[in-house]
Amino acid sequence: MTNWPIPAIPGVLLEDPEIRQFLNRHVANLCGRNDNKFPGAQPVSFANASLDLLEKLDFWVCEKSDGVRVLLFIVYNGMSANQEVWLIDRKQRYFHIDNLHFTHWERQNDPLTDTILDGELVIDIDPRTKKQTLRFYAFDCLVLGGENVMKKPLVKRYARLRDWVIAPMKRALHRFPEWKANAPFEIVAKPQELSYCVRQVLDTHIPQLQHGHDGLIFTCAESEYVTGTDPKILKWKPPSENSIDFRIDLRFPLGHDGEADTFAKPVFLLTEWMGGDKYEFFDEMEVDDDEWEKMKDSGEEYHGRIVECVWSRERQAFRMMRFRDDKPHGNHKSTVDKVLESIADGVEMEGVLARQDSIRAAWKERAARQRGAVHKPQVGQRAPPPPPPPPAAARAGGIRR
Numbered sequence: 001m002t003n004w005p006i007p008a009i010p011g012v013l014l015e016d017p018e019i020r021q022f023l024n025r026h027v028a029n030l031c032g033r034n035d036n037k038f039p040g041a042q043p044v045s046f047a048n049a050s051l052d053l054l055e056k057l058d059f060w061v062c063e064k065s066d067g068v069r070v071l072l073f074i075v076y077n078g079m080s081a082n083q084e085v086w087l088i089d090r091k092q093r094y095f096h097i098d099n100l101h102f103t104h105w106e107r108q109n110d111p112l113t114d115t116i117l118d119g120e121l122v123i124d125i126d127p128r129t130k131k132q133t134l135r136f137y138a139f140d141c142l143v144l145g146g147e148n149v150m151k152k153p154l155v156k157r158y159a160r161l162r163d164w165v166i167a168p169m170k171r172a173l174h175r176f177p178e179w180k181a182n183a184p185f186e187i188v189a190k191p192q193e194l195s196y197c198v199r200q201v202l203d204t205h206i207p208q209l210q211h212g213h214d215g216l217i218f219t220c221a222e223s224e225y226v227t228g229t230d231p232k233i234l235k236w237k238p239p240s241e242n243s244i245d246f247r248i249d250l251r252f253p254l255g256h257d258g259e260a261d262t263f264a265k266p267v268f269l270l271t272e273w274m275g276g277d278k279y280e281f282f283d284e285m286e287v288d289d290d291e292w293e294k295m296k297d298s299g300e301e302y303h304g305r306i307v308e309c310v311w312s313r314e315r316q317a318f319r320m321m322r323f324r325d326d327k328p329h330g331n332h333k334s335t336v337d338k339v340l341e342s343i344a345d346g347v348e349m350e351g352v353l354a355r356q357d358s359i360r361a362a363w364k365e366r367a368a369r370q371r372g373a374v375h376k377p378q379v380g381q382r383a384p385p386p387p388p389p390p391p392a393a394a395r396a397g398g399i400r401r
Contacts, residue, residue, distance in 0.1 A: 004066050004212030005123045006322075007134055009087055010184050011095035023086065023094055027073060030114055030143045031150065031227065038090050039142065039227045040071055040118055043217060045342035046236035050218070051355045055362040057232070058221045059195035060154065063205055064235065065137060066212030067122030068326050072136060072187075074102050076113035083111040087121070091328040099182040103172045104145070105164040112168070114146035117161060119190065124210035133210075134185035139192070141165065142225055150225035157225065162189045192219075196360035198352055214241065229335070239346025243308045243321060244339050245330040246270040247279055250303040265292040268302075270309065270318060272336045273329045282336070285309060286317035306330050311343055 014020050024036035031039045053059075071088040085097040102112035119138035125131070141161040142150050149157050166189050173180040193201050195218055206213060220232035237243070249269040255261035268287050271279035285307075287295070295302065306324040311317075324330075331339065 005125075005132070006066070007068055007121050007123045009068060009070065009089060009093075009095050009121065010134065011087060011097040014086075014094040014096060020094055023073075023075075024092065026075065027088070027116065030116060030146070030148060032148050033227065036092070037227075038071075038088070038092050039116075040069065040090065041140075041226050041230045041233055042228060043233035043235035044229060044231050045242055045339050046218070046234045046347055047342045047345045048347055048351075049345075050234045050236075051347065051351070051359075053232070053234070054195050054218065054355065054359050057223075058363055058366065059218045059232075059234075060192040060221050061195050061198055061201055061216055061218045062139070062190055062192045063201060063209065063213045064215040064217045064237075065120040065122050065190075066214050067120040067137075070119065070121050070136075071142075072117040072119060072138065074112055074115040074117075076111060083113065089326055091326070097184060099179070099184055100187075101169075101172060101176075101179050102165065103168050105168045108168065108172065108175075112145065112165070115144050115165065116142040117165065118142060121185070122211040126210060135211075136185055136187045137190040138166070138187060139190040139219075140225060150227075153223060154219055154221045154225075158189070158192070194363070196356045196363060198356060202349075236347070236352065238348065239343055240313060241310055242339055242343045242346060243310050244318075244336055245306055245308050245324050245327060246272060246282060246285075246318075247330045248285065248302055248305060248307045248320075263296070265289065270307075271330070272333050273331060274333055279330075280333075283318055285320060286312075286315055287320075 014023075021036075027039065028034070028036050033039060069090060073086040073088055073094075075084050075086070076082075077084050083102065085100040085102070087095040087097060089095070102115070104110040104112050117138045118140040119136050121134065121136050124133045124135050126133070138161055139158075140154070141157045142148070144160050144164060149160055152160075166187065169187065173183075191205055193205070198216065201216065215235060215237035218234040218236065223230075223232050226232070247270075249271055250266040251269060252260040252262055252266040253264050255264075265287070268285040270282045270285050272282040274280055300323075306327050306329065308321045308324050309318040310321055312319045
């Protein structure tokens with residue numbers, strides 16, 4: 001179990017099914033989808049083949065925050081003539097957020113509307129004062145001002161997020177200090193680095209973190225935003241910490257009266273999601289007697305909940321890390337199979353760092369080829385305009401907040 005607190009999603013949960021259905025349809029339309037499923041992208045587990053992919057394509061890398069994944073949805077309510085802000089979790093629940101204000105990137109007196117950001121809600125703890133601050137670390141933009149930008153590469157989506165959402169918001173907070181004072185949480189752009197700068201993430205970013213983390217995320221900087229599982233978003237964890245989300249079912253022994261003895265230690269069955277409402281038995285989770293006593297003392301209900309588990313090589317059994325109440329289902333069977341492959345074919349950090357020079361060389365070679373592809377103009381022909389510059393921090397070797 002993690003020692004870092006996991007935040008509860010703030011705001012007021014939307015209970016009205018008609019309004020929820022309306023918002024679902026609106027989000028789906030903005031994202032160009034025909035269904036009302038959670039449109040967020042999901043990573044795949046890192047394996048040896050991922051190192052080859054990092055050489056083949058340009059990737060960014062950041063720490064994997066230990067928080068709650070949500071989409072931030074900004075919309076204008078024509079009936080009330082007010083801007084509304086919602087958080088959407090992976091269960092497709094909507095939480096209405098008061099006292100957050102977003103202004104248009106060009107017209108500071110106009111509200112931003114029809115915008116969807118992707119990010120992680122975490123609790124930052126100041127190491128000196130121990131003060132807790134709720135923050136939303138935004139790392140992607142799906143829709144901006146009604147324009148679907150999901151087909152654009154990450155480098156452009158992140159620039160929109162940083163320059164057209166975060167920067168105008170900061171200027172507005174400076175103009176209206178009361179907005180900042182009353183905001184329920186802070187919003188920042190999550191720092192990113194180029195994929196061959198893993199050492200910088202390990203040595204600079206992670207030591208400065210004020211929240212929990214459990215690995216790294218590599219995201220392809222060249223590709224579009226993909227809803228559902230995206231093979232170009234790579235989740236790296238030490239092989240021993242690669243986790244799987246299961247639904248846990250308890251089976252209690254029968255007592256003398258023929259009824260289930262709920263005080264006796266049950267068998268903990270881990271079931272994998274097969275799609276729909278169907279689950280199938282996968283394995284048993286090991287729980288020793290002392291752990292069972294602590295479970296009983298906690299008063300927590302375990303049966304039927306989603307739990308995150310890791311494989312213990314020492315015990316040769318699955319062990320529970322934490323509850324995942326933020327997820328409607330455990331991992332699908334296809335995901336379970338891939339995680340098991342990544343555990344068996346896992347890459348330690350030494351292996352990632354050993355490929356950094358070749359990843360950097362391949363990146364530079366691609367950049368050189370792209371520059372060489374720009375032909376010189378013929379006599380009397382105007383030269384084409386130069387390409388847009390990369391993020392300032394990228395030119396300095398990394399992308400900063």
